[in-house]
Amino acid sequence: MDYDVVEYKHTRDGRTIYQASSIGTSKVYAAKYKIEGDYPDSIIHPVLGNVKDLINEGFFTSDQKDNIVINAIDDAKAMLKVNDRLYHDVEIIYVAMHAGAESGHIIITIPEASACLRCSLDVRSHRDIHTLHGEPGLAVNIRHVANQCAAIAFEILYFKATGRPIERWDIKKNVFYFANKREQLSPDGPAVILQEAEKRPGCRICSVIPSKPLLKDYHYD
Amino acid sequence: MINADILSTIRPRDGQKLSRTVFSPEENTNSTTTVLQMLFRELASLRQQVNSLALSQAGPRQPKHEYYSDNEPVVERRVEPKKMRRVFD
Numbered sequence: 001m002d003y004d005v006v007e008y009k010h011t012r013d014g015r016t017i018y019q020a021s022s023i024g025t026s027k028v029y030a031a032k033y034k035i036e037g038d039y040p041d042s043i044i045h046p047v048l049g050n051v052k053d054l055i056n057e058g059f060f061t062s063d064q065k066d067n068i069v070i071n072a073i074d075d076a077k078a079m080l081k082v083n084d085r086l087y088h089d090v091e092i093i094y095v096a097m098h099a100g101a102e103s104g105h106i107i108i109t110i111p112e113a114s115a116c117l118r119c120s121l122d123v124r125s126h127r128d129i130h131t132l133h134g135e136p137g138l139a140v141n142i143r144h145v146a147n148q149c150a151a152i153a154f155e156i157l158y159f160k161a162t163g164r165p166i167e168r169w170d171i172k173k174n175v176f177y178f179a180n181k182r183e184q185l186s187p188d189g190p191a192v193i194l195q196e197a198e199k200r201p202g203c204r205i206c207s208v209i210p211s212k213p214l215l216k217d218y219h220y221d
Numbered sequence: 222m223i224n225a226d227i228l229s230t231i232r233p234r235d236g237q238k239l240s241r242t243v244f245s246p247e248e249n250t251n252s253t254t255t256v257l258q259m260l261f262r263e264l265a266s267l268r269q270q271v272n273s274l275a276l277s278q279a280g281p282r283q284p285k286h287e288y289y290s291d292n293e294p295v296v297e298r299r300v301e302p303k304k305m306r307r308v309f310d
Contacts, residue, residue, distance in 0.1 A: 074308050095310075096308035097309050097310070098304070098308060103304075121302045121306055123306065129307075129308065130308070137309075177304075177305070185300060193298055
């Protein structure tokens, strides 16, 4: 789901799946052709539109049984809208890179069980989140986080399809911080730091009495 | 044959026997193999002495590097949410 068109800046440095031949094509269709070409058994249903508008138009409904939502948007308003609208309905994985791609994060929200995006980032409004434009960064660092995101998504989907317990990580911990180099949080070198975000008291999104899926349903130890 | 079983048969150093063999070949068979056997035996004996000396002077064995230690305190690192608020996709 995207409304944008592939430009030259999206194809250089190998940081995205878009190829030079896709310049001028809408991103969703470029991605569809690329993925379906590489994996002939896959079927991509592209939706050309802005997530914010689609939510307003009721594109997502409570009856919709989406298995998982992966949010790779850096638009703060859209991100929080996805959180506010879909938190109670489906598992959402938010993936993003930080300055220089020297680190990145993945935040997983499980309906009613884990903290929502607002609580995980401890933000009140979209103004607290800043989008970086034209940020330099090595493709290998971006791919690392993207691959982890894919692995997490598959693990959750596999659980939902088969009931096999999630063992890859402690499901209580819903924030993955990826340090791609030595830094204060990882003084020895690249590392992944997992932690559990806490629900803020009185959060209008996630501080509600659990009624549907609980964390124990994920069979974590 | 000069092989491992000669080296594995570590005997005390016997320089006299070696000298006798080299300079008075009549006491033993006069063949190159025999001389070489004696030399290897000599080398094995020396090696054993050096090893024994080294072990007697060495302290308790320690690994070169301890990758993990149970005694080290586990540092719980906490990522501040504000570190994750400047993002790009």
